[in-house]
Amino acid sequence: MNQFKFLAMFLASTLAGAQTTMVGTPQLRESGAPSEVAAPASLNSPARITTTTGSKSKFSANTEGGVGQGTDSALSNRAINPFGTLKTNVRVDSQRTDQDSAEGFERRVTSKEIENSAGTFGDPSRYMQMLPGVVSDNDQRNDFLVRGGNPSENLFIIDNIEVPSINQLALSDTTGGFVSMIDNAAIQYMTLHTDAYDSKFDQRLSSIVEISTRPEALVSSHSTLEMGLAGAGGSITRPWGREGSLFISARHSVLQWMTNDIGLNGVPVYKNGLVRADSRIDDKNNWWGLSLTGIDSIKIRPSATDTFETNPFDITYRGWRNVTGVNWQHIFSARSFGVLSLANSQQSQYVLQIDQLQSNATIYDEDTSDGITTVKYDWTSEINKRITWETGVRAAIDRMNYLVKQPIGLQNPYSEDPRPMNATLTDRKFATANSAEYSQATFHLPLEAKVVVGQRLTHWALGGHTEWTPKLLFSAPVAGRLVHVGYAEYVQAPPSLYLLTFNNQQTLKPIRARHVTVGVKVVDATRLGITVEAYQKRYSDYPVASDYPQLSLANIADTFGQAFLMFPMTSRGSGLARGVEGSIESKPVSRLLLTATITYSRNWFSGLDGILRRGNFDLPLVANVGANWRLGRGTSFTMRYSVASGRPYTPDNLPLSFAQNRDVYDLTRINAVRAATYSRLDFRLSHSYVFDRRALTWHAGLVNALGTTNFYSNQWRPRCPTCGVLEQGQMPLLPDAGIQYSF
Template sequence: MGNARIMLVASALISNAICCWGQAVAREYLASDSHAPELNAKETTSASPLQIIPIVVNATIEVNGQQNDNKIKGVAPLHASREDILSSAGTYGDFSRYLQLFPGVAFNNDESDDLIVRGGNPIENLYLVDGIEVPNINHLSTEGTTGGLVSMIDTGSIQGVDLRTGGYDSSYPERLSSVVSIQTKQIDGRKRREQGEVGTVGAGGLVEFPLSGQGGVLASAHRSLLNLFTNDIGLNGVPIFENALGNATMNPSARDKITLLSLSGDDSIAIQPCAKDIRETNTINTQYSGWRTTNGMRWQHLFSPSAFGIMTLSDSEQHQHINQQDQFLGAVSEKWSTCDLPASAFTPITVYQELTNDGVTNLRYDYFSQLGTRINLKMGGAGSLKRFNYKIAQPTGAQSPLSLNPARSDATSFAPRLSSGETGFYVEGSFQFTKQFSASLGGRIQTFAIDGSSSVTPRAALNYRMSEHTGLYAAFGDYAQLAPAAYLFAFPQNRHLLPIRARHYIAGVNLWDSHAIKTKIEAYKKEYWDYPVSTEYPSLSLADMVDNLGEQFIWLPLTSSGLGRSEGVELSAESSIPSHLHTQANVAYARSEFAGLDGIFRPGNLDYPFVGNLMMTYMSGKRYEASARYEYASGRPYTPFLLAASIAQNRPIYDTSRINAVRGPVYSRLDFQVDRIFNLGDRKLAIYGGLQNAFNRENLLAYEWLPRCTTSGRCMQGYDNVPVSPIYQIPLFPNIGVRYWF
């Protein structure tokens, strides 16, 4: 239901990912994967293309693997470096917004850094920081989601980000759509380094210093500043947030490496729609505050030249406190004259309260071994203890925009307090049959918390190298993920929801792969089953809901009878010719459809048939850098109103027989940014400035009901007696700042 603006909290998933194929498996596994021990990789001239040779130097583990220019490439991750993100237009330096540029990835709206990967809900994405799972990596994110306003990680503190959009192997915890693996900055050299930044999204800094050749320490912190200049950024409020990240690496012996990670953030926002504005679409006051933290340790031990293990221990905690009041249920004094109403003038009625605490402690072990020169094997197991302490109350329910009945419905209150365990085990093997052909095969057995369900999910992949720069690949995988705990607790029948299942089919061709030019075409198909759907509204699936902070929450009774399908083809290219101009472009055609209890497939709320992206970065020596980014997407689907009934009851009522049957106008946006760098001895100063939506284009977000417009004859005449108004995304907006290294 494209614009129903109902807050449904979706699934808390668990899935796996892909390491690599053939002779590239060992090297990529060690270099940048979620399980990578982040050991220093160097090139050797070993006779075996798969051999891993450890060399002990200054008590630091270095795992070396031969660089093979003819290596077979399969479903490889999409990579973004710190430099790519910081200099890119249209991202505010947020890595999640940069990932929206990649093929197969779309966005929810301009105000969110959600990742929509191949038609999947943002809750279907797994986030890892230095191999440690982070349940929620974003600020201002509601219960059971993974998206938000901005990331908790400053881009200056990361080395790079890998995004796997499908076909990932069984070593990753279960997720249905993607794996986002973030590597923090590697500490090199012997000199302490510091960096400070002040920009549109806030101020922060980082410090890094080595530990006498035995590792290093990195610390960063950031705070928003917008609340110092305005009380509304278009959300009827302004977000306030701060975050901190700490990372330390140590080498206690020649065979051991220990990594410590701490990531924390807190945020708040008070949303108060102007009760005086007859063109205001929202009548819900929202007070939100939350914090989240993840702390973990990884111990990497080298057993032999061809085997190592990694033990990971982590704990994550999330807390959210939300109150909502409906202005239309309250009493308004005649004395007020501004939109900032004092408590004595306005007494809205509470319609929703939430105080939730989620905790999870994870312990996992991964083992990697090379058997001869043609076989790589990895296996592992994990256990987690999940803790839930909820107090959620919606005693009066809500007027459902899906129903003609004006009575408030789906009233619920639930306060579970319990702990539940989960386990997962996997094995994955990669086989190099010939110089041209390799394959991998694996699977995972997973048990899920709360309901005691389980799944067995196989994975397989094939790769064939046709020439030095071209190749074919294919992958298959089943994945499973349980719905979010809050939804399981909302109604007794929801406790019987099964894990959501998805099956990936992927086939691709590396048309050309070299240092200067990379071009490929990839096709995919995703099939969903056991998808949560409404038992009250047969046409409604969880995929038809939107997640907009500030609108009233609604919890619905659900059943696992839904189906879904997402399929498409993507063409992407990168070029560094000439060397000072980097160009990245991609186009994708795809369809994403889901069926409710009635079995009829309809476009999902995140269905974008055509998406195109172009990014160009120009580097002029060491002083100037300019970036331009253009995005184009098909219009977003939405559900039209039942106008006669909506006007009669003065509230939005959607035509559930036409869910997502209408599509809005296309989305088109141009951003640019220019950086000027000053070298001040051994220090450096960068001043940057740019514009988002440089042409100030009106990109449609939704059509919204105007509940107060009906009280004004002039307002009704202005809307042709139909109180419905288009709501647009962010207009032209500056992004300026200063970054200083010292």
């Protein structure tokens, strides 16, 4: 196999400037507020905020380029600038801790960590695969699975704007792709929420990923140009408006100018752009917004004469997606504020699949467009020094224009019948609505204990479903160590494309997951941090195939580049995922940072027959070890070593498979076989030359430096009836290199 087969995978301080006196390194942020919300200093929080301006308990927005003057209110950090950095005259007497969070242990990373990490190509989603409890379906792509859940169970939020997908060459109702649309230079930080995350979020069953692009200080004019295998592009940052900023970035793929085949029997072509702006209106009002666009296409043309070719389908794909949104924040008083958000997202895709083995017959033809316009309002108030109240509403209009043809059906590996099945035609164009309300209260108790209680009520007009979900979190120091225990329920509608085919709209309902989480910060020292968490997720009402009793939608990750298979479904599936996660961060010397994460987890899902079987993503042991070594004089070296249990898979029923010259699964051994252990070593070396106010940076490294062959799946070779299956691997040994010029 050509080593370039997977080059497509490349398609990819708070209070700064304020007049402050600091003890420790504050991170004034409230988990559970939108990603840029500065954190309220609660009465029992070790981070005590006191004013140095002599002002009364009153705020005026955005003084000194931020949004406020000082106050003695415990809500001050959050109320003044909930979606950006507080620029006010305050004194921080000690460091903000995890006890200021309204959920369990969140995981927050900066753009610099993403940019410098080995093996991620600067892709935010690929970096997520390194965190505890997170695995990838296939390291060829950047989708990630959180705590045993499907990739579609994750929601992206950028600057309080919901984004269906941040990736290029991503199909509807999926979150993975080849490369992120958002330039890493735009990201200030990224936060993964998994532990009893807040009721305010439009719910997903596994996680919320928040991305903040708003600068944490006044910006100066600067620009960046860069080029690598992931593409060529650049960005511009300028001061703009009244103490605001403007950011513009664009990128275009380059591989199509080097080759017409990167090993996928084709080459992806894509381009993307981001425009982001923010500004102060007056003493009590400010706004921020963004527009993110991606356009992409690929033609996959496998050889009709290659006996080793496993893909007999000519595939044509082209698509585009855009999300545009704006937020307006109004400060009512020293103890309350509100944020109004209006956003629109739209995506369109065309997919045509031709079967070479059936005289080039069309087996799948999709021309779909869907969009969602969302308006939401969030209000936060400090009732008193011990109680903070949050509430809000959300309403959305979903627009669907689906034309999906599966004219002759497809052979199904779950069926012993060789005839094509499930021919269908879906032609639907309509709009529907969904709405939600939520409320959440945080109670700060004596001895630094805390209780968070929340609820969310969601209604979908499509299907007429209404679901209520509660949340309860308790955290407190125990023997000097912070401990949290949480229970939360979340619901999510099935993917629209599956919902609208056959009679699925009448047989499918929202999926529910019940989370129980426990965590403890074992060590929280200057040079060493250790956390341990345990979780359990119980799924109910999961969509499963009506005609194939072993098949659950939970086991279908990303079908890009494969033959689509639409089939009748019903909400009678269940699932169970549980695990224990540990993370270690050590800084033995000032220039060296060592990290390690290890997860032991199991997950099982049932089909219509109700039998719990290993999930497709059941990887009992996953570990990542990383190092970041600043060598000095602008040089740094990073490495990562990943190891995981082998993937489970279902072997073929060989007599039937050879007789019918196709994959026919042995249904008595669903995911009963496990492949060899996965392992991968990546490293990256970078160096920056700084002169005047300009910088030139290059990086070079290797991905899968040891050339380890990692199993992904077995696929049948239909042009060689006596050959059987061919093992499909994941990322081979590949170079990683790029150059960046900042001025």
